[in-house]
Amino acid sequence: MPTTASAGTGDEQIRKLDIMLMVTSLRCRMGSDDFQHHYRKFSSNHLHTLNGAARRMEQGLVKRHGARGAKRALDKMSVGMANEYGQGHPWLGCSELKEITSDLSQSRDPAVLAQAADELLGPRPAGGGRYARR
Secondary structure, three states, X not given: OOOXXXXXXXHHHHHHHHHXXXXXXXXXXXXXXXXXXXXXXXXXXXXXXXXXXXXXXXHHHHHHHHHHHHHHHHHHHHHHHXXXXXXXXXXXXXXXXXXXXXXXXXXXXXXXHHHHHHHHOOOOOOOOOOOOOO
16 A cells, blocks of 8 residues: 555646646647547546546545635646647647557556656656656
């Protein structure tokens, strides 16, 4: 069982992965690299995991900020995450994101999301990874 601190960090990464894919799918929706269909399938297949991560994040924020403060804090975090990817992913283009989202939409395994978040949300990995080497 993960510790509360590591679970919170993992939940935030899962939430950030979801927001990154949503924002970049909107950004890439024109042309041949439109992957909104893949994002919708990804979101549907991982709904339980995505909702659980958001719920646990909110529960942690409630403990620190109270119910109303937690809603504001979660909204602020989500907007910040979305703004971070408003101009696109720092090192992946629309075609790579389309391929990655298509791959992620084929699974229902929460571990796949954790791995993808680790590889896609930080700086460009030097050695690549399952999702990072495109």
